[in-house]
Amino acid sequence: MAQTKQKRLIVRTSILVILVVAIVYTIYTSATKEKVEVLAVGDEAPNFTLVDLNGEEHRLSDYKGQGVFLNFWGTWCKPCAKEMPAMDRQYEVFRSQGVQTLAVNIAQSDFEVQRFTDQYGLDFPVVIDRTKSVMEAYNINPLPTTMLINQDGKIERIITGEMTEQDIASFMEQIKPD
Amino acid sequence: MNNIICVCGHENPEGTVLCGSCGRPLTEEAENQKLVDMRYEGTARRSQTFNKSIVDKIWNFFSSVKIGVSLIIIILVAAAIGTILPQVLYVPATGAEDIAAYYERVYGTFGKLYYELGLSDLYGSWWFQTLIGMLGISLIVASLDRVIPLYKSLKKQRTRRHESFMKRQRIFGLGENQLGEDTWTKSEEKLKELHYHVKREDGAILGEKGRFSRWGPYINHLGLIIFLFGVMLRALPGFYVDETMWIREGETRAIPETPGYYLKSEEFILETYDKEQAGEVFEEAIDRVGTIASNYQTDVVLYKKPEDALPGQTDKLEEVKKDSIQVNHPLKFEGFSVFQMDFRLDELRAMHFNLSNKASGESLGEISIDLVDPEKSYDLGNGSKVELLGYYPDFSGFENGEPQTKSPVPNNPAFLVKMTTPETPDGETSFVAIKQTVEPLGDNAYKLEFQNVETRDISGLTVRKDKTLWILALGGLIFMIGVAQGSYWNHRRIWIHETKEGRLAVAAHTNKNWLSVKKDLDAVTEVAGLPPYTDQHDLEASEEKKDGEKSS
Numbered sequence: 001m002a003q004t005k006q007k008r009l010i011v012r013t014s015i016l017v018i019l020v021v022a023i024v025y026t027i028y029t030s031a032t033k034e035k036v037e038v039l040a041v042g043d044e045a046p047n048f049t050l051v052d053l054n055g056e057e058h059r060l061s062d063y064k065g066q067g068v069f070l071n072f073w074g075t076w077c078k079p080c081a082k083e084m085p086a087m088d089r090q091y092e093v094f095r096s097q098g099v100q101t102l103a104v105n106i107a108q109s110d111f112e113v114q115r116f117t118d119q120y121g122l123d124f125p126v127v128i129d130r131t132k133s134v135m136e137a138y139n140i141n142p143l144p145t146t147m148l149i150n151q152d153g154k155i156e157r158i159i160t161g162e163m164t165e166q167d168i169a170s171f172m173e174q175i176k177p178d
Numbered sequence: 179m180n181n182i183i184c185v186c187g188h189e190n191p192e193g194t195v196l197c198g199s200c201g202r203p204l205t206e207e208a209e210n211q212k213l214v215d216m217r218y219e220g221t222a223r224r225s226q227t228f229n230k231s232i233v234d235k236i237w238n239f240f241s242s243v244k245i246g247v248s249l250i251i252i253i254l255v256a257a258a259i260g261t262i263l264p265q266v267l268y269v270p271a272t273g274a275e276d277i278a279a280y281y282e283r284v285y286g287t288f289g290k291l292y293y294e295l296g297l298s299d300l301y302g303s304w305w306f307q308t309l310i311g312m313l314g315i316s317l318i319v320a321s322l323d324r325v326i327p328l329y330k331s332l333k334k335q336r337t338r339r340h341e342s343f344m345k346r347q348r349i350f351g352l353g354e355n356q357l358g359e360d361t362w363t364k365s366e367e368k369l370k371e372l373h374y375h376v377k378r379e380d381g382a383i384l385g386e387k388g389r390f391s392r393w394g395p396y397i398n399h400l401g402l403i404i405f406l407f408g409v410m411l412r413a414l415p416g417f418y419v420d421e422t423m424w425i426r427e428g429e430t431r432a433i434p435e436t437p438g439y440y441l442k443s444e445e446f447i448l449e450t451y452d453k454e455q456a457g458e459v460f461e462e463a464i465d466r467v468g469t470i471a472s473n474y475q476t477d478v479v480l481y482k483k484p485e486d487a488l489p490g491q492t493d494k495l496e497e498v499k500k501d502s503i504q505v506n507h508p509l510k511f512e513g514f515s516v517f518q519m520d521f522r523l524d525e526l527r528a529m530h531f532n533l534s535n536k537a538s539g540e541s542l543g544e545i546s547i548d549l550v551d552p553e554k555s556y557d558l559g560n561g562s563k564v565e566l567l568g569y570y571p572d573f574s575g576f577e578n579g580e581p582q583t584k585s586p587v588p589n590n591p592a593f594l595v596k597m598t599t600p601e602t603p604d605g606e607t608s609f610v611a612i613k614q615t616v617e618p619l620g621d622n623a624y625k626l627e628f629q630n631v632e633t634r635d636i637s638g639l640t641v642r643k644d645k646t647l648w649i650l651a652l653g654g655l656i657f658m659i660g661v662a663q664g665s666y667w668n669h670r671r672i673w674i675h676e677t678k679e680g681r682l683a684v685a686a687h688t689n690k691n692w693l694s695v696k697k698d699l700d701a702v703t704e705v706a707g708l709p710p711y712t713d714q715h716d717l718e719a720s721e722e723k724k725d726g727e728k729s730s
Contacts, residue, residue, distance in 0.1 A: 012237045019318065022410065023311030027304050030413040050490040059488070076572065076583045108586055111552045112569055129490060131440060133432035137489040 039139055041157060045070075045149045046137040050104065050127035053114055058102060058127055061153070067099040067175025068149040069168075072140045074106050075116045079162035080144040084120050086165035091124045094172040098151070104129050106143065151177035186340065196220025198331050201343025213714055214346040216687055219335075221327040240312075240319040249313045256309065260300035263292050267299075314406045317399045325396045332389060338382035339673060339685075347673075347685035349696065353709020355682045365674055365706040372698050374672070381676035385702075387669075392689065394664020401657030408649030419514065419643040426525065427634040428550075430481070430492065433641055436514055440481040440495055446521055446635035449473040474518050476503045476637040480511060503639065513643050520638025526588045530629040531610070533562060533597060536622065542599060544629065549588040561600045564626065568594035573611050581609065597624050670695045674708065684708050 039046070045068075049059040060068065071087065073080035084103075091101040101124040105113050108128065117126050129135050138147065146163065148156040148171055156175055163171070182190045188199035195208045198221060203209045214220060223241065239245060263285055271280040281289035281298060296303055344350060355361055365383055369376050374385035412418035421434040423441075430442040450469040451460045464470055481495035501509045508515035526549055533542045543558035549571065556564045570583040573592035581592060592611035598604075606622040608615060615625065670688040672695070677683050684703075688695040692713070702708060 009231060009233055013233050015318070015322075016233065016236060016315070019311075019315045023308070023314065026410045026413045027307045027311065030302060030307065047488050048490040049488045074586055076586050106586070109551045109569070111554060111566065112571075112586075114554075115568060127490075131430050131432050131490075131492050133440070133483075133489040133492070136432045136434055 039147075039155060039158070041155055043155050045147065045153055045155050046134075048134045048137060050129060050134060052125040052127045053110065053117065054125075056125070058125055060102075060149070063100050063102075063149075064153055065098070065151050065177060067094075067151055067156075067172070067177055068147075069094075069099060069101045069172055069175065070147040070149055071101070071103045072106065072135065072138070072143055072145045072147075073103055074143050075108060075112050077143045081116075081120070083144065083163050083168070084122060086163075086168050088120070088122050088124060090165065090168045090172055093169070094176065095124075098177045099172045099175055101125075102127065104134060106135055106140075107132050146171070148175045150175045191222045193222030194220065195222075196343065197340070198334065199336050201336075201339035203342060203346065208346075209342075211346065213348055214343065216347075216689075218324055218328050219331040221331045223323050223327065237319060237323075240316045241323040243320060246313070246316040246320055249309060249316055253306075253309050253313060256300065256306055259297060260306075263289060263298065265298060265301065269298075310406065314403060317403055317406075321396050321399045325393070328392065332392070335384075337377045337379045337384040338675060341675070341677060341683065344673060344675060344683050344685040347687055348692070348715045349684075349686040349699065349711050349713055351684045351709045351711030352677070353682055355676070355680070356707040361682070361706045361708070362674075365702055365708070368702045368705045369672065372701065374670075374698075383672075383674040385670075385672040385674075388667040389669050391664055391667035391669045394660050394662075394667075396660070397663055398657055398660025401653045401655070401660055403653075404656060405650055405653030408646040408653055411646045411649065412644075417645045419641060421641040422519065423639050423641060424522075424636050425476075425639060426636045427527075430495075432489070433514075433516070435641060435643075436512070438483040438487070439498075439511065439514075440483065440492070441509075441516070441639075442479040442481065443637055444477040444479060444500075446637045447473065447475040447477070448521065448523070448635075449475075474505050474521060476518055476521075476639065477501075478503055478509060478516075480509060503637075508642075513645065515642050517640045517642065518637065519640045522636040522638070524633035525636055526591060526631055527634040528632040529591060530631070531564075532627040532629055533558060533564060533599070533624060534627045535601075536625050541627075542624070545626075546632075547591075547593065549591055563598050565596040565598070565605075566593060567596055567607070570594075570611075593626075595626060597622070597626065599624055668694065670698065672699055672702065674702075674706075682709050684711055686711070 045060060047060045049057055051057050069087075069091075073084070075081070087101060087103070095101070103122070103124060103126045105126060105128045107130055110128070113126060113128055138145075142160050144160075144162065146159040148159070150156045157171065159167075159171070182192060182194055182204050184190060184197035184200060184202055184204060186197060186200040186202065188197050190198055190204060194204055196202070196214055196219065197204055198219075201220075203211070203214060208214060208220070263281070266277055269277055269280055271277045277298070278290070278293050281293040283289075285292065292298055300306055357364065362378065362383060365385075366376050366378055369383070369385035372385075372387075374387045377384045377386075419435045423431060423434055425431050425441060425443045427443050427445055430440055433439045433441050449472045451464060451472045453461060453464050460470060477500070479500050480498040482498050483491065484494055484496060487494055498511065503509045503516060503518045505518050508517045510516075528546050528548050530544055530546045532544050534540060535542070542560060542562045545556040545558065545564050547553075547556070547566070552566055552569050554566055556566075558564070568581060570581045570592040571588040571590075572583045572585040573590045574582050574584040576582065581594065590612060592609065592614075594607070594609050596605045596607050598606075602623055606617075606624060607619045608617050608622055608626060610626050610628075612628075668688050668691045671686065673683075673685045675683045684699065686695050686699050692715075696713070699708075699711065703710070
């Protein structure tokens with residue numbers, strides 16, 4: 001009798017555990033679905049290649065061993081415009097320390113982007129994602145969004161919204177290669 | 179754990195009402211009843227057998243039908259509440275703030291409360307899904323707890339039952355055996371003719387048919403569980419995609435959630451019924467409404483990027499196929515379907531201007547500004563040119579003297595231009611917007627005169643993939659099989675016994691449709707000379723009725 005009782009306990013426990021785990025997992029995934037972060041901190045940053053305003057190709061994997069400060073933006077987005085000059089200043093500080101800055105414009109015309117970079121005197125490479133495929137791969141929703149990618153090509157942090165110059169400096173510090 | 183040992187020697191688990199083997203009542207309550215409760219054959223539901231560890235307590239909680247029914251009622255009420263106001267999904271606002279504002283603006287304080295309580299996204303809320311999950315557990319546990327003992331009990335039922343079991347059946351009769359030994363053979367023959375499975379032993383016959391109808395409710399539950407499982411799978415990546423994309427004529431866009439597919443829109447087509455051609459069928463309707471759309475169509479080219487290509491690399495796209503997406507004719511590829519869902523006509527694509535002398539009206543030529551890819555400078559060839567200094571696709575006003583754009587969409591294009599002509603070699607600066615021209619550096623001799631626009635259409639497409647559909651269909655099918663099985667077949671049993679005194683006892687039981695089992699028994703009685711029976715339920719009911727009359 002003790003044996004059947006033991007067996008019953010095991011059977012019941014395992015059935016309940018399986019069901020509860022399945023349900024909790026389902027609820028968890030559907031609850032977090034809205035902010036689908038297909039990409040999460042610690043994930044490998046998807047590789048991509050885009051062409052900048054000077055016709056130069058930038059491939060993320062070329063920057064392996066360096067930190068990459070990857071910023072998604074648009075000319076119409078005011079917080080993007082606000083943080084650009086600060087990003088440019090910090091780019092000058094950190095580029096020699098192995099932190100690359102790359103700004104990805106979302107499918108705007110060469111003219112608009114060129115004019116914007118001229119106006120703000122930006123020195124870091126600005127690439128245009130014409131088919132929004134990089135935006136899709138990184139699941140960018142609000143602009144600006146910034147991805148901190150460390151020297152191993154892993155995502156260190158995802159920042160949505162405007163950053164202050166202080167923020168930018170500390171983020172670049174964070175992905176500085178050893 | 180105490181087992182109950184019946185007089186017949188059979189060992190029954192605690193909680194059993196009727197002995198699993200001979201059918202003797204085992205509880206005082208059952209003994210005092212005139213009719214036995216045949217639910218689950220009087221077996222102990224597994225949950226009742228013992229109640230000790232915490233796991234057993236949880237198990238018993240979910241095994242309870244009361245809990246199951248309560249869960250269903252709670253879910254029904256909650257689901258009903260979710261229909262009072264439109265859910266977030268159907269509200270024309272995006273972003274948490276806009277949505278909150280929308281509810282308050284349109285539905286007032288109640289709307290605000292509704293939103294803040296999270297009822298605006300009720301079906302996606304964790305607590306609603308938890309309730310559904312609990313219902314799922316309840317279905318599984320309650321079914322297991324009942325179907326296993328029921329199966330065992332029906333499998334090992336004996337042909338001969340105890341007299342006390344027979345006596346407590348709803349249909350029961352006792353009398354003399356008129357045909358002697360013959361009665362057994364004739365009963366067996368007749369029962370077989372009526373498609374009963376007959377078990378016969380010395381002085382006892384059990385005729386049984388339609389036992390599988392007893393599994394109906396459990397098959398039904400199985401279908402529901404499969405259905406819920408299918409719904410659950412939708413939350414997992416790769417099983418379910420439901421995305422929208424807007425694509426303009428001429429654009430190539432990555433298709434969301436697909437592995438490296440791109441779509442190019444060649445053209446959006448909106449056709450209406452022609453009164454002449456549609457003839458009588460639509461004539462009246464066309465007269466009444468004006469125009470009736472006959473076709474919404476987007477001509478597309480599907481591309482796939484090569485295996486080794488990276489996102490952003492669009493120069494090496496491989497064409498997969500050309501297709502026309504129409505309503506109900508989606509573009510299909512690799513389990514995905516792209517449906518025609520929506521459209522917007524006539525978004526600005528290009529603007530044409532005349533460079534003309536304000537005083538004389540003389541034109542120096544025309545320029546066309548591509549609003550998607552404007553150029554830096556437009557040369558008119560006769561020593562005149564127009565340089566573009568700024569482009570504001572969705573002009574929203576000036577801020578510190580600087581023109582602003584509120585989106586990248588050319589809803590309200592504006593340009594800052596420098597016009598150079600042989601007459602004005604230093605150039606004149608002008609800000610040109612729709613219905614507005616500003617000359618910031620003083621009066622100009624020349625102006626850009628708006629001529630006309632080119633437009634293009636935008637297609638709204640839905641990208642869908644549903645790998646759970648067949649699971650849902652299977653669940654639904656099994657559900658219906660269970661319903662049919664339990665509804666259209668009945669489990670009928672007829673017992674014929676010789677008592678110790680040498681008399682004949684008959685009893686019958688069915689899970690539904692008592693009239694039919696009586697008809698069957700009548701037929702057997704006629705050929706085998708069985709004693710007449712009474713429906714003790716009727717007796718009980720009429721006695722109760724009498725009691726009721728007395729007391730009133």
